[in-house]
Amino acid sequence: xxxxxxxxxPELASEICEHLGxxxxxxxxxxxxxxxxxxxxxxxxxxxxxxxxxPTCPPxxxxxxxxxxxxxxFKRSSAARITAVMPYYGYARQDRxxxxxxxxxxxxxxxxxxxxxADRILTMDLHAGQIQGFxxxxxxxxxxxxxxxxxxxxxxxxxxxxxSPDAGGVERTRAFAKRLNADLAIVDKRRVSPNxxxxxxxxxxxxxxxxxxxxDMVDTAGTLVNTVSAIRKKKANRILACATHAxxxxxxxxxxxxxxxxxxxxxxxxxIDKAKILPNMTVLSVARLLAEAVGSIHEETSVSDLFx
Numbered sequence: 001x002x003x004x005x006x007x008x009x010p011e012l013a014s015e016i017c018e019h020l021g022x023x024x025x026x027x028x029x030x031x032x033x034x035x036x037x038x039x040x041x042x043x044x045x046x047x048x049x050x051x052x053x054x055p056t057c058p059p060x061x062x063x064x065x066x067x068x069x070x071x072x073x074f075k076r077s078s079a080a081r082i083t084a085v086m087p088y089y090g091y092a093r094q095d096r097x098x099x100x101x102x103x104x105x106x107x108x109x110x111x112x113x114x115x116x117x118a119d120r121i122l123t124m125d126l127h128a129g130q131i132q133g134f135x136x137x138x139x140x141x142x143x144x145x146x147x148x149x150x151x152x153x154x155x156x157x158x159x160x161x162x163x164s165p166d167a168g169g170v171e172r173t174r175a176f177a178k179r180l181n182a183d184l185a186i187v188d189k190r191r192v193s194p195n196x197x198x199x200x201x202x203x204x205x206x207x208x209x210x211x212x213x214x215x216d217m218v219d220t221a222g223t224l225v226n227t228v229s230a231i232r233k234k235k236a237n238r239i240l241a242c243a244t245h246a247x248x249x250x251x252x253x254x255x256x257x258x259x260x261x262x263x264x265x266x267x268x269x270x271x272i273d274k275a276k277i278l279p280n281m282t283v284l285s286v287a288r289l290l291a292e293a294v295g296s297i298h299e300e301t302s303v304s305d306l307f308x
Contacts, residue, residue, distance in 0.1 A: 001020075001022065001048070001049045001051065001298045002022075002043075002045060002048050002049070002050055002051070003016065003017050003020065003022055003024060003025055003051045004024070004025035004041075004050065004051070004052050004053070004070065004074075005015050005024060005025075005053045005054065006029060006052070006053070006063065006066040007063070007066060008054050008056070008063040008066070008067075008068055009053070009054075009057070009087070009268070009269075009270065009271040010058055011271060012053065012055075012087065012268055012269070012271070012285075012287055012290075014277065015268075015287030015291075016053060016283060016290050016291045016294065017291075018165050018287070019291035020294065020295060025041070025043060025045075025050075026043050027040065027041050027042055027070075028042060028164050029070070032160045034109075036071050037065055037066055039066075039069045039070055039073050041073055041074065041077055041081050042079065045074060045077050045078070045079045046078040046079070046296055047078065048080060049078070049081050049083075049298050050074050050079040050081065050082045050083065050142075051085050051122075051297075052071060052074065052082065052083070052084050053085040053087075053290075053303065054066060054067040054084070054085070055085060055086055055087045055088035055089075055090075055269055055270055055271075056086060056088060056089060056090030056109075056291045057088045057090065057245075057247060057269075057270040058089070058247065058249055060090040060091070061065025064090060064112075064133055065229070066108070067084060067086075067111070067116075068112060068116040069116075071084060071116035071117040072116050072117055073120050073140075074117060075077060075116070076117075076120070081119045081120065082117050082118055082119050082120075083118070083119065083121070083122055083294075083297060084113055084120070084121050085122045085271035085294065086121060086122070086123045086124075087286065087290065088124070088245045088269045088270050089123045089126055089127075089131065090109070091106045091108075091109045092106050092126055092127035092128060093106075093128075093223055093229065094106050094128065095107075095125050095128040095131055096128075097116075104113075106128075106131050106134060107134040108115075110134035110135045111236075114135065114137055118137060119137060119138075120134060120137055120139075120297065121137065121138070121139045121140070122139075122140045122142070122293055122294070122297065123141055123142070124141070124142045124143065124269055124286065124289075124291070125142075125143055125216045125217075125244040125269075126141060126215055126216075127216055127217065129141065130167075138188045138208050140293060140297065140303045141234070142272050142290070142293055144182045144269070144286050145175065145176065145179075146306070147267060147285075147286055147289060148242045148265060148267070148284065149176060149180060149263060150175075151282070151284055152176075152180060152212065153180065157212070157238070157240075158241065159208070159209050159237070160180060160209070160210050160211075161182060161183040161184070161185050161204065161205065161206055161209040161210070161211055161212070162176050162177040162180065162182050162183070162184055162185070162211075162212050162214055163184075163185045163186070163187060163202075163206065163211055163212065163213045163214070163227065163231065164185070164186045164187065164213075164222065165189060165213055165214075165215050165216075165223050165227040166186075166187065166223065167186065167188070167189075167191040169184055169214065169216065170184075172214060172215075172216065173186075176212075176214050182203065183204070183209070184214070185202060185203060185206050186204060187201075187202055187227050187230055187231075188202075189223065189226070189227075193218075200229070202230050202234055206236045207234050207236065208235065208236070208237055209236055209237060210229055210236075210237050210238045210239075210243070211237070211239045211240065212240045212242060213227055213228070213239070213240070213241040214241075214242055214243075215242075215246060216243060216244055216246055217243055217246075218241075218244035218246055218247060218252060218256075218264075218266070219243070219247040219248070219249055219250075220249055220252050220255070220256065221248070221252040221253075221255040221256050221259075224256070225258070225259045226241075226253075228241070228259045228261060229259075238262045240263045240264070240265065241261055241264050242264075242265035242266070242267075243264075243267075244266075244267050244269055244286075245266075245267070245269050246266040246267070246268075246269075246272050246283070248270065248272065248273070248276045252276070253275075253276045256281075261280060263280050263282060264278065264280055264281045264282070265281075265282045265284065266282070266284070267284050267285070267286045268284070268285050268286060268287070269286055292306055293306055298303070
């Protein structure tokens with residue numbers, strides 16, 4: 001087994017290797033003056049079980065192209081098996097035709113990864129679980145829930161209600177609520193344009209309760225901030241939020257600073273710019289979880305034990 005990393009999140013890759021007790025594979029990844037990528041593997045990988053760690057986070061297109069170039073290099077270097085480890089799967093929100101004459105970009109990305117040479121995908125908290133069906137190769141879909149729930153449980157928050165910021169996240173939030181023995185509420189959200197949502201009303205009892213908003217990602221933070229605003233109007237007590245992917249693009253940091261959340265709990269699936277980390281942010285590592293999954297895939301043992 002050999003583990004390699006692109007430039008998207010080398011810190012996470014190093015942590016994974018540390019848990020596995022392996023050195024990070026040697027490779028050269030640079031760009032030409034015109035922006036073209038250049039990649040070269042600096043060690044023998046013939047017949048090896050290769051894991052390429054590269055979340056396709058911002059800059060999404062550049063990181064995606066890096067991953068495709070790397071996969072092609074390993075395929076042409078006669079690796080026995082190539083697993084693309086994508087803690088964050090870019091283009092996951094474009095998983096269906098919700099308007100006329102639009103692409104299904106997450107399916108296109110699946111085809112590109114397969115064509116480039118991926119034999120298997122390891123990812124975490126897909127925006128839509130059905131994206132697994134876009135692949136004709138095995139997909140191991142992990143959840144950050146064990147890491148997040150373990151931390152939240154230690155906070156020992158009384159009178160806790162978990163809130164889903166939209167109808168699509170109810171299943172995820174319900175799973176959290178069941179394991180934390182907490183109540184459940186839902187925010188009715190009506191999206192008016194991409195990256196802009198308008199909250200309508202809260203379904204469930206939140207008055208006087210401590211609230212934890214559960215989502216899969218924080219991108220521009222518009223949805224999260226609107227959700228906080230709607231819950232504050234219902235006179236909730238403390239309000240916390242947790243999400244797996246800290247994309248934090250555009251005005252996210254400023255919006256979160258103004259939202260005055262008691263705590264924002266995130267994971268390191270995406271490399272977070274230090275300038276965007278706020279005093280009330282807690283960043284948890286999913287490296288051990290991913291390392292265990294990589295080890296299980298290599299040893300051909302069950303990965304489903306990590307889902308709980």
